[in-house]
Amino acid sequence: MKLITAVVKPFKLDDIKDALKAAGIAGMTVTEVRGFGRQGGHTETYRGAEYQIDFVPKVSIALVVDDSQVDAVVDTIIAAAATGKIGDGKVWVTDVDRLVRIRTGEEGAEAV
Amino acid sequence: MKLITAVVKPFKLDDIKDALKAAGIAGMTVTEVRGFGRQGGHTETYRGAEYQIDFVPKVSIALVVDDSQVDAVVDTIIAAAATGKIGDGKVWVTDVDRLVRIRTGEEGAEAV
């Protein structure tokens, strides 16, 4: 089992979701986050005073998948999320020891 | 050290928290998230036009615990979170290399 985490541009979420669905992925968990990176750093003025907006809105997607699926899923996400412009985001993969479906108690691949 | 991540129904949060407290857990971190899964997919109409709500509100709980506690905690969460209906959520466990308490600099089991 692996956990794939993708931090992407919010307006790409729909495309990514559709692509993953098409690739047979049945579940994922999404969080609104704020990203700091190369893209960041525009300056605004508000009633005369300046301020730096370092953080830009992003969406983080968490997906637990079977080891065999990891590369395909990562590729799918990258294909759907890329615009080629700075700030497209990152994908990373970590190892999962155990996965349980709460409703049934099923474990591992069954639980995805 | 292990990180337990549980994605559950929001209205179960209070029960889970109480159960974990009773089981001696002293800390956790909670995030509002949106889940996509088997449960999803009801259609709404808004001023005539239809739209698909694929994402349903969920709560994600992150807990770092000692290796010895993992199974007990996972069981506690599952017991408190289960309703038996679709959409109850998942729990997964990943390995943690290092944990530090910021205030004191304590590490590992001390820091939980």
Place this chain on the structure above:
Amino acid sequence: MKLITAVVKPFKLDDIKDALKAAGIAGMTVTEVRGFGRQGGHTETYRGAEYQIDFVPKVSIALVVDDSQVDAVVDTIIAAAATGKIGDGKVWVTDVDRLVRIRTGEEGAEAV
């Protein structure tokens, strides 16, 4: 590659960001979360009835860094985030199998 997760007090975010910037970190992802821990647990009354606020606002920072940087980054975060008062938060480190930059497809250290 390692993933560093830090749960900290919201008003420290700016300081931490500045310290990490100064330490050469180019990216991170931030989420608004709610923490449960030793700090929690004040009781409020609302129109006469009491209620327990168990969760306090926190900010969670996720950073993927090269193995070589882990300790320095953890130390930087701790230095910037500590107030010495209860509720300062935790930092933990997990192992990352793979990291990709969506825009370019670069992997590993290149992608940070």
Place this chain on the structure above:
Amino acid sequence: MRYKRAFRISSGLGGVIAVLAITPSSVFAQDGPSTQDYLNNIWVFIAGVLVFFMQAGFALVEAGLTRAKNVVNIFAKNMADAIVGITAWFACGYAFAFGGGGRWIGDSAFFLADQDLATIPEGGLSIATTFFFQAVFAATAVTIASGAMAERTKFSAYLIFSMVMCAFIYPVVVHWTWGGGFIAEKVNFGDALSYSDFAGSGIVHMTGGIAALMGAMALGPRIGKYGADGKPRAIPGHNIPFAIVGVFILWVGWFGFNPGSELLADEFVITVAVNTMLAAVAGGLFCAITIWWKSGKPDLAMIGNGVLAGLVAITAPCGAVDAWAAFVIGGIAGVLVVFAVFFFDKIKIDDPVGAISVHGVCGAWGVLSIGLFAKYDDAFLLREDAGLFYGDNGSQLLTQFAMIVVIAVWVAATTGVLFYVIKKTIGLRVSAEEEVEGLDVIEHGLAGYAGDMAHV
């Protein structure tokens, strides 16, 4: 001494409101209405517009003090009160209230058929003006219960309640009193010549408050309101700014509600307004002191209730009392409301916004306060110094009390039957699952605050 003000009774024929008083400035005969007549009608109309604005205030207070997941439902119920309520008032509510018909109920002017809306009788109001002003009052009366029944009532069940309330239950109360029916005629003890309720602490607010009480009891408390230990748990409102803006809007509306009930443009419009203002601030002030002392913090949501409590209480006596008395009446209401909220919480009647305490309890207090503080000859009182503190022997207090009992029994009985029937047929309360998930998406198919993320 004050001018004797209009004794408002329906003429019995065709629903024309006859005004028997001598109105200042209409001293010489002329063909059309005088400028004073126009001024009277325009003023009462403007007051009615202010009262109508209270719909927005009620919606905001109720929405602010409840949870985000039910906010569309709250607004839908308030919108329905305006839409269904005024339609019902047009169809038969106005007819039952003011359409002649003797002691018990009116019997003409359904759908305003064959009414001469425009003509202004000398010194009085045209039917259009009366209809407009009374329609917005009716919409107010029915909206009160909405807050107490929030977060768990089926929308269709609420619609039926709202319709029956505006079509029948409230109009009958109005007929008995302002419409010249049996309370106006008969309810008086000893020296008291008649009941008095200038702008409706009892007729409007207590009526709404009793309906709210019956509704909250019929429904039972929200899931999670009482802990395993039986102690009440707070369910804080999701938007305090909404609640307080709502209080300000209601306060503004009350400057139409009470002064407009003078039904003329004369000097007492403004003494009524001053009393209204002073009771409101006293209500807020003494409520703040009480809650600060009881809970250690100046709970703003409760202070908002306190202001409204003062306003509800002064609604009956605002024309009959001195400025200092208005301040005292409002201040007592501000204390009362805190204890009432605690009381209903304790006996497990779950009223998310405090409507029963504000409108029911303080409405009754307002009606009674006339028996204590009345000094001036107000509408219906027909005499000066009717208050216990001005030498009356308690006859007026008794009369006021009797009026409360009559209205309370009527409203409790009819709404009781109504809620029982609804419960046994289509059901009154949503399913537990719907309640937990929130009424907005399931009943209305619409989230109050659609995050941009979920759909593009």
Place this chain on the structure above:
Amino acid sequence: MRYKRAFRISSGLGGVIAVLAITPSSVFAQDGPSTQDYLNNIWVFIAGVLVFFMQAGFALVEAGLTRAKNVVNIFAKNMADAIVGITAWFACGYAFAFGGGGRWIGDSAFFLADQDLATIPEGGLSIATTFFFQAVFAATAVTIASGAMAERTKFSAYLIFSMVMCAFIYPVVVHWTWGGGFIAEKVNFGDALSYSDFAGSGIVHMTGGIAALMGAMALGPRIGKYGADGKPRAIPGHNIPFAIVGVFILWVGWFGFNPGSELLADEFVITVAVNTMLAAVAGGLFCAITIWWKSGKPDLAMIGNGVLAGLVAITAPCGAVDAWAAFVIGGIAGVLVVFAVFFFDKIKIDDPVGAISVHGVCGAWGVLSIGLFAKYDDAFLLREDAGLFYGDNGSQLLTQFAMIVVIAVWVAATTGVLFYVIKKTIGLRVSAEEEVEGLDVIEHGLAGYAGDMAHV
């Protein structure tokens, strides 16, 4: 029978509005204006204040029904409509509309220069009163389009549109009608003596609605509004409470809009108000039934549109019809608006808030309804029983229809040219990237809801 009301035409010299009717209560000569004259002017001014309040209502409705990322832009456009619109009205709009000048366009009173603002002609309004009341109408007319063009229009382009609309396009429509120009003079068929549009279903709302239609067409739909399959996708509003509070505020404002258009303080002010109230509730009621039946749920955002639809429709006939007719006219508008919203969605004209359906379609319906239901002798009608249902041979209906065509052609043509020119020069629409990210930060440098987290 009713008094013949003022025939409002500009005197042609100096922009003074002459009122030729016999006003009640100004029967004896005196030096200054009579109290009735003061009452007339104060009332119309108060009505104007209520109309001005509608700016807040429009902003809230539009903001509530669109996305959080564009909320500053929505409010900026509404603020600009007030600021730029009234400035333009002051500079030349008022002059073009009421500054004498014969059939086509006024030609004096620019910047109110050399106008005697204060003097009140007997039975009429001072120039100050007329200017104030008409200025807030102008601001309303221009605001309508803002909603239909939401979430994708360049701010600078919108400013130009808003200015031209208030400075030229709308004033010309007003000149042709209320200003005594060629529609007032010439547009009549058969027995009809003149067009009729009491408070502006056509002159104000349909004008705004046509501009909205042209704007939405010139812009094209928002990104994501139509799926790959070509079917419309909903883009739900981010704050339904805002939208419904906005509807209540607009409703309150309409009690200035219609009754104030009587331009006198007489008995018909309040019959107009009753009709306005009944049409609004009927609009809401029948809209609710229609959408519940069509989509299975009582969609609150649509019901809000239904109330507004009823209000828009009754704006023209409110002085000429019976209460039951007002209810019917409003009810039909409530049904109409649902079908109109579906229709425009289907033909791919993306109107985020339904402005074209509410103001355009129901505005036209309101103007036509006079030809069917008119019974009383209203402003401009100059006769009783002008409706088909009261024995007219359809001449009035034809006249009303002709008026709609003239206004629609004028507004469509001028706004069409205007949008074309803007498109070819500075551009009308923001870039796709800006649209996706939201207009607030990029165009205005300001997020609507700054999270506390992001900065300190």
Place this chain on the structure above:
Amino acid sequence: MRYKRAFRISSGLGGVIAVLAITPSSVFAQDGPSTQDYLNNIWVFIAGVLVFFMQAGFALVEAGLTRAKNVVNIFAKNMADAIVGITAWFACGYAFAFGGGGRWIGDSAFFLADQDLATIPEGGLSIATTFFFQAVFAATAVTIASGAMAERTKFSAYLIFSMVMCAFIYPVVVHWTWGGGFIAEKVNFGDALSYSDFAGSGIVHMTGGIAALMGAMALGPRIGKYGADGKPRAIPGHNIPFAIVGVFILWVGWFGFNPGSELLADEFVITVAVNTMLAAVAGGLFCAITIWWKSGKPDLAMIGNGVLAGLVAITAPCGAVDAWAAFVIGGIAGVLVVFAVFFFDKIKIDDPVGAISVHGVCGAWGVLSIGLFAKYDDAFLLREDAGLFYGDNGSQLLTQFAMIVVIAVWVAATTGVLFYVIKKTIGLRVSAEEEVEGLDVIEHGLAGYAGDMAHV
């Protein structure tokens, strides 16, 4: 030429406001008040209701421009201004201002004791009307400072400030001017016969603005307002829609504030309204141009300030100047406010909502502008052509300037002492920790926006 308007001075005995002017239409004797008298009082009362509504506007503007974590505190302070302020006005504020007493301070009518509230003197206002209208003005004056002191003031300290302001500091200013005290009598240079401040640019707004300045200085800037480099950092407001709705509500309220200050229902009510409207749009327009040019974007929060700046500035001269002059005065205020905001930011006086710039700076500008643009004989001016541009030798300008100095010194001195005493006793500012966490939960035990998640 204009009618000479009422010279408002307190009669010195019993607080009755004597009005010496000849009022139109009250030419023949009669028993009770005339219809014109009723109209005068009803109108001023309605204007007062509009002014009261400004409380909601102030709360929304201030809440919108500050952070979510302090929103309950903002609303609590505004509610307190109404409650504590009006109570203090009732107890002694009104007495100090209008209770006779000669040059320095009034000395009767505490708690309105023994006042005949109802009787309307011929051509004047009843005590009820005066009390009501002046009470809402007092509540306005005190609310102004709340914004400048936002996000860091102890709630109990603010309550004391609010009480003293309404009970003593502001009433004294009113006594000196509208109450007939020493400024009304004595402050005049050369040809000038008296100071002029029609509706209170100086008396109300500058008074509030100076208090705001002293408060902000006594408190010091918010944590995080100035970077390590000493440069001001923006702390954006959390809800721009609230702020702009608030501006619209204030704008509506100002149509009561200025026109109501005519204290009669005559033709000048509406010329005042036109001037008010034009100054507001000019303020918004020129502010937008200035900020667009200076910062590259049309910052909507600043434009809202610009509209309010125009309104504040025209409050003094609205009765004395031509329409074009109103536009110019408002436009200058719109530019001024931008520079003032930058200036105070630079000298490290942290005013989160711009109250000092809007009310203080533009209030002073409004008072001065009379010395430049006054053409008509306004209240107190007692002559025509008092402006420099109409041939005066600067005497009026000097008089206006002197009045500003007197008021500013009084308010600065008294509030200075007050804040000093508070600081040394109970403390003025919350702890750094409380400031960072937000005042809502710690001071009020209530979050503004309770997420549904945290508790069920």
